[in-house]
Amino acid sequence: MSTLHVLSHSPFTDSRLDSCLRICGAEDAILLCGDGAYGLQNAALQGKGVKVFVLAEDSQARNLPLPDWADSVDYPGFVQLCVDYDKVNTWL
């Protein structure tokens, strides 16, 4: 069973991303949105082998370059991800 983890808090002020990476399964993926998009600047996400998506408008608003280890999705893409994964875990 795969899980899409949705993170909307900056990883530089908050432990959600660290905790998420610790318990992330091999089939899981992470979607960054809101201040969670700053995760693109965080070395912790690099080379973890976990699939990373970012909501395009949030990375654009923050002028964050898209690294080669992440994919950008729009809102319809976000919805499609929610359908593709068995469940969604939003780190409120």
Next chain:
Amino acid sequence: MSKSLLVISRQAPWSGPSAREALDIVLAGGAFDLPIGLLFMDDGVFQLASDQNARAVQQKDLGANLQALELFGIDDVFACNHSLEVRGLNAPASAQGLGSDAIAHLLDRYDQVITL
């Protein structure tokens, strides 16, 4: 067959409503006989510390409430070992300690997850 639910409670007990809300979801689910699991991680493990005094901050005794989980049919109560260790807490008797890999597998076992 009703869907199983894992609730991850990761906020400390007294600073906001999250810990209480996570417990309310679990108790409501238990009352409806849902297959339900509760995992304490990050600051959520502070909820498990013994001899806290809710009255000192004019709140209801969350620790006493947690003791009722078994009567509400909630037998699957877990705590994140890593979160306990970095906070200098011992594994509590009321929750089963799990390593990070075991938690990843735990997520797989449930149909739905709510993290508060």
Next chain:
Amino acid sequence: MNTLTVGARCLELDKDGYLVDLNDWSVDVANALAAAEGLALTPAHWEILELLRGFYAEFQLSPATRPLIKYTALKLGPEKGNSLHLNKLFNGTPAKLAAKLAGLPRPTNCL
């Protein structure tokens, strides 16, 4: 505002008829609350009300039906800890009505 008059005292009730201040509770208050529900309390009722007050003292919450049955069975045995016995005593809604008469808050997880 709902009120209940017991002797010379006038007690405040919430919209569902539960005591607003749990400290207002007494045996006389329980009898008055029961009378308002058309119920005369017998020793069999009192046994459950005392059990509920013990439950609240221990866990700081009012039990929903299933935990109430489980706890009653644990403390008083299965011949009392079952839905038939409790439903008969408390007009078919033991968790809500017994909590009310025992002076506890409405069970929050009992929809």
